[in-house]
Amino acid sequence: MARPHIEFLQNQSLPWEAEPLLPGAWTRTLSRDDETGACTLLSRMDPGLHFEKGSRIAADEEFYVLSGCYYLNGFEYAAGCYGYYPAGHPRAQAYSSEGAVILRFFDAEPRLMAADEPAPADHAPAIPFIDAMRMLWDRSVFDYRLNHLAAGRKILRIDPVTQQKTFLFMTAPQTHPTNWRGPKEHHPTPEEAFLIAGDLTGEYGTMRPGSYFWRPPGIPHGPYGSRGGSLCLIRFVGGAHVNHWSESQHTFDYQQAYEPQLPPELAALALPPAPLENPF
Numbered sequence: 001m002a003r004p005h006i007e008f009l010q011n012q013s014l015p016w017e018a019e020p021l022l023p024g025a026w027t028r029t030l031s032r033d034d035e036t037g038a039c040t041l042l043s044r045m046d047p048g049l050h051f052e053k054g055s056r057i058a059a060d061e062e063f064y065v066l067s068g069c070y071y072l073n074g075f076e077y078a079a080g081c082y083g084y085y086p087a088g089h090p091r092a093q094a095y096s097s098e099g100a101v102i103l104r105f106f107d108a109e110p111r112l113m114a115a116d117e118p119a120p121a122d123h124a125p126a127i128p129f130i131d132a133m134r135m136l137w138d139r140s141v142f143d144y145r146l147n148h149l150a151a152g153r154k155i156l157r158i159d160p161v162t163q164q165k166t167f168l169f170m171t172a173p174q175t176h177p178t179n180w181r182g183p184k185e186h187h188p189t190p191e192e193a194f195l196i197a198g199d200l201t202g203e204y205g206t207m208r209p210g211s212y213f214w215r216p217p218g219i220p221h222g223p224y225g226s227r228g229g230s231l232c233l234i235r236f237v238g239g240a241h242v243n244h245w246s247e248s249q250h251t252f253d254y255q256q257a258y259e260p261q262l263p264p265e266l267a268a269l270a271l272p273p274a275p276l277e278n279p280f
């Protein structure tokens with residue numbers, strides 16, 4: 001079946017599984033489509049991982065570096081760097097001296113291609129390297145119903161055919177809907193997000209660093225707020241990003257309990273997350 005509603009899990013609750021074809025690499029599966037094999041993974045490289053010529057993959061891949069650093073294809077990918085490699089894109093001369101943790105998004109089963117297998121001819125052009133740390137936040141174009149978040153975006157990719165969008169999204173601290181009430185939004189495409197830093201509270205609880213959701217189309221959500229500010233990577237998958245808003249108003253509360261929507265195989269993750277250590 002298509003990917004189920006997962007909202008939200010803490011990736012730290014999932015086991016690291018060894019990548020059989022790449023010693024020193026480990027994977028956590030955040031979501032997966034059983035029909036197409038499309039998936040979102042967290043990958044970890046051990047310090048010292050290297051290869052001269054890697055396998056080509058028969059799926060488009062977007063990736064974003066969360067921590068660590070590595071060389072690949074002549075670029076130095078460090079935390080905040082992003083790339084888009086279409087299916088069949090070569091990978092060569094990889095080395096990570098200190099290890100790295102990467103978010104990876106595949107649009108089909110990431111199977112390895114045979115050496116003589118041609119790359120698909122109709123794919124979108126690669127985006128070999130973006131360093132999002134060197135981009136400025138775009139705060140110019142927004143939906144007024146999100147003004148209360150004092151938010152900003154860094155667009156990493158918009159697909160030239162489907163208008164699918166990948167971007168970083170930040171909210172300011174001490175933000176909440178006006179008078180603690182607001183409408184819900186929904187979208188015609190799936191939305192997925194990984195919280196990189198800070199906190200973001202909605203009706204499923206407070207997302208913390210390392211939390212992840214996959215939300216199928218048409219599911220109302222929000223309103224949102226953040227105590228300490230937040231930084232997410234967000235994707236609208238398979239179509240353009242459109243916001244539809246409810247007429248009704250819904251209350252917001254920073255104390256919202258963790259009440260996730262999870263498929264049966266992940267139900268064990270629905271336990272309350274460990275309390276954050278109080279720094280004050």
Ligand SMILES: [Fe+2]
Pocket residue numbers: 185186187191221
């Ligand atoms: Fe949304």
